[in-house]
Amino acid sequence: MPDLILNEEEQMLKNTVREFADRELIPRAREVDETAEFSWENWRGMANLGLMGIGIDPKYGGSGLDGYRKVAIAAEEIARGDAAASVSMLAHLSLGTTTIYRFGNEEQKQRLVPPLATGDKVAAWALTEPGSGSDAAAMRTTATERDGTFFLNGSKTFITNASVAESIVVFANQDRSLGYKGIGAFVVGRDSPGLKINPLHGKMGMRGSTTDEVVFEDTPVRQDNILGELGRGFNQAMDILDSSRIIIAAQCVGIGQSALEVAIRYAQQRETFGKPIAQHQAIQFMLAEMASQVYAARVATMNAATLKDQGQSFVTEASMAKLLASEMCVEVANKAIQIHGGIGYFQEAGVERIFRDARVTTIYEGTSEIQKLVVARQLLRQYAI
Ligand SMILES: Cc1cc2nc3c(=O)[nH]c(=O)nc-3n(C[C@H](O)[C@H](O)[C@H](O)COP(=O)(O)OP(=O)(O)OC[C@H]3O[C@@H](n4cnc5c(N)ncnc54)[C@H](O)[C@@H]3O)c2cc1C
Numbered sequence: 306m307p308d309l310i311l312n313e314e315e316q317m318l319k320n321t322v323r324e325f326a327d328r329e330l331i332p333r334a335r336e337v338d339e340t341a342e343f344s345w346e347n348w349r350g351m352a353n354l355g356l357m358g359i360g361i362d363p364k365y366g367g368s369g370l371d372g373y374r375k376v377a378i379a380a381e382e383i384a385r386g387d388a389a390a391s392v393s394m395l396a397h398l399s400l401g402t403t404t405i406y407r408f409g410n411e412e413q414k415q416r417l418v419p420p421l422a423t424g425d426k427v428a429a430w431a432l433t434e435p436g437s438g439s440d441a442a443a444m445r446t447t448a449t450e451r452d453g454t455f456f457l458n459g460s461k462t463f464i465t466n467a468s469v470a471e472s473i474v475v476f477a478n479q480d481r482s483l484g485y486k487g488i489g490a491f492v493v494g495r496d497s498p499g500l501k502i503n504p505l506h507g508k509m510g511m512r513g514s515t516t517d518e519v520v521f522e523d524t525p526v527r528q529d530n531i532l533g534e535l536g537r538g539f540n541q542a543m544d545i546l547d548s549s550r551i552i553i554a555a556q557c558v559g560i561g562q563s564a565l566e567v568a569i570r571y572a573q574q575r576e577t578f579g580k581p582i583a584q585h586q587a588i589q590f591m592l593a594e595m596a597s598q599v600y601a602a603r604v605a606t607m608n609a610a611t612l613k614d615q616g617q618s619f620v621t622e623a624s625m626a627k628l629l630a631s632e633m634c635v636e637v638a639n640k641a642i643q644i645h646g647g648i649g650y651f652q653e654a655g656v657e658r659i660f661r662d663a664r665v666t667t668i669y670e671g672t673s674e675i676q677k678l679v680v681a682r683q684l685l686r687q688y689a690i
Contacts, residue, residue, distance in 0.1 A: 311378070318370065319378050325354055326386025334387040337513035338658050341506075343469050344513055347390040351383065352424025357398055361406055366419030373548065373610040377555035381603070384559025385566075388662035389513030391556045396465035396514075397421070399549035401428025404474045405492060408533040408541050417472060417492060429470035431461035431519050432542050438463075439675050441476075442485035442539055446521065448477035453528060455479070455491065457499075457521035463669075467517035468502045471495050475519075476538045488538035492530040499524040510661030546670060547620045548613060550627040553670045554606040557630035560666070561599040564634070564641035564659045568592060571645055571654070588644060595637045602630035621683040628676035631666035638663040 311319060329350045337344045351357065359376050361367025376399065384391035402421040405428070406414060420426040437443040446459025457477050467473060473493045480487035493500060499522040508516055533541060569592060572583035582588045605626040612619035638660040642649035649656050667673045 314370075315374060315378055318375055319382060321354065322356070322379050322382035323385070325350060326382050330383065330386030330390055334389075334513075335652070335655060335658065337387065337389060338510075339512075339652075341508070341512040343393065343515045344390065347387065347513070348393065348424065348427070351390065351394055356383070356394060357402070357424035358422035359398065361402070361418065361422045365406065365414050366422035368422070372614040373551050374607060374614055376552055377606055377610045380552045380555040381559035381562070381606075384556040385563045386559075387513065388556065388560050388563075388659070389511045391559065392465055392511050392514040393427075393469075395549065395552050395556060396430060397424075397428045397470075399552045400430035400545060401466070401470070401472065401474050403549070404430060404490065404541065404545050405472070405532065407545070408490065408537075410533075412529065413492070413532070421472065426471035427466050427469045429464050429466040429473045429517075429519075430545075431464045431467065431473055431475045433461060433463050435460065435462050439672060441542065442488070444476065444478055444488065445481075446475070446477040447481070448479045448489055448491060448526070450479065455489075455526045455528075455531070457491065457493070457524040457526060459521055461519040463505070464517050464519050465514055467519050468504050468515045473519065474532070475521075476542055477521075479535055483536070485539035486536050488542075489535040490532040490538040490541050491526045492532060493521075493524060493526060494530075497524050497526075510658070510664055547623055550623040550670055550676075551606060551609045551613060551619070553666065554602065554609065554623070554626035554630035557627075557634040557663070557666050558599060558603045558606055560659060560663045561595070561602065561630070561634040561637040564638040564656065564663070565592070565595045565599055567654070567656050567659065568595065568641040568644040571656075575646075582644070591640050591644060595640050598633045598637055602626070602633045605629050621680055624671070624676040624679040627671065628673055628680070632673060634663040634666055635660075 355368035356379050358367035359370045363369040405417050421428050432441050434444050448455045448457055475491045475493050478487045479489055501520040503518040505516050572588050573581050575582045609619050609622040609626040641656045645654050645656055648654045
């Protein structure tokens with residue numbers, strides 16, 4: 306079904322990533338979920354396609370494909386193949402690498418970005434703490450200066466990729482009395498003294514991605530690893546989240562699309578009362594609703610990406626896309642289980658994994674409630690009386 310008008314380059318990218326996902330990701334997805342281990346095979350496959358450097362200038366090792374539309378297309382197709390692989394890619398590209406690329410100086414970009422843009426090294430992005438998620442400005446991790454070096458103390462939690470990352474972008478407060486205006490962004494290398502990374506276990510879904518606790522005990526950060534102006538870290542983090550929500554929305558579209566496809570195939574095979582369940586109007590209606598929901602979320606996502614690429618205001622549209630797409634993929638995956646009946650509740654059908662993977666999307670990168678706050682704030686400003 307042609308869902309959006311993609312230009313030739315975008316259609317080629319979509320086809321290439323889809324073929325890779327069909328060939329490499331889908332056949333491995335169940336095993337990766339069961340072992341709950343980061344798949345380097347998936348990572349290298351994505352890196353070989355140049356996906357870790359989309360939107361990054363070739364002079365810093367990027368693949369030279371510009372724009373959020375392209376990242377969104379790739380993210381959707383990877384998530385359709387294996388949602389966990391897409392989380393690893395997105396935390397690396399849209400969060401970690403993009404923060405260095407956007408806010409780093411020329412020397413930092415030349416030194417840090419090339420191995421990340423090629424996927425030779427992995428990046429992570431550490432904002433959330435045990436006591437501060439939605440309310441990120443309430444973070445307690447500190448960056449204290451002694452003799453020209455900053456020392457980090459505190460801990461971050463739920464950090465995707467941390468245990469496989471070479472570079473971790475960390476937000477810490479140099480002066481808590483300044484509130485969010487005291488927060489800075491620092492790049493910490495994996496071998497830094499006083500850095501401990503503890504993998505978190507027992508995650509409901511996205512099990513092929515690592516989610517870790519990161520602890521700092523007097524961890525020194527080189528002066529040349531401070532990103533941009535100290536005190537601007539909170540604004541940098543919010544800026545990055547505004548854009549990366551578009552990409553999470555695309556991930557959700559891919560998850561919804563995979564649930565839809567699995568459900569359509571099953572509905573044509575399973576027979577009840579002498580005919581395939583796809584011949585029952587109740588099932589047809591469910592499939593039609595699912596397809597419409599995926600379509601609407603895809604259009605909203607690509608519209609937000611287009612606004613961003615054109616340099617127009619996009620923040621409200623990005624939040625609306627993330628809200629719609631994440632709620633959509635949970636509902637669509639749930640309906641896909643319903644269409645499968647009892648077998649949908651078992652691993653064998655593969656659809657319960659899609660549902661478990663989908664479930665986190667209304668929580669991370671800003672919960673649905675936080676997206677509603679962003680949208681409502683804009684509405685009240687726009688229609689202020
Ligand atoms: C698998 C996974 C991967 C993650 N990866 C990363 C990562 O790479 N880097 C990183 O920094 N973080 C990461 N996170 C953290 C994630 O972004 C946070 O969990 C998320 O922002 C929510 O924060 P919280 O868990 O502290 O929930 P809380 O902020 O405690 O929220 C709890 C509930 O209260 C609601 N709530 C909070 N404030 C308000 C309000 N003002 N109005 C209405 N409702 C409100 C929330 O919507 C939610 O329902 C990850 C999380 C998971 C689960």
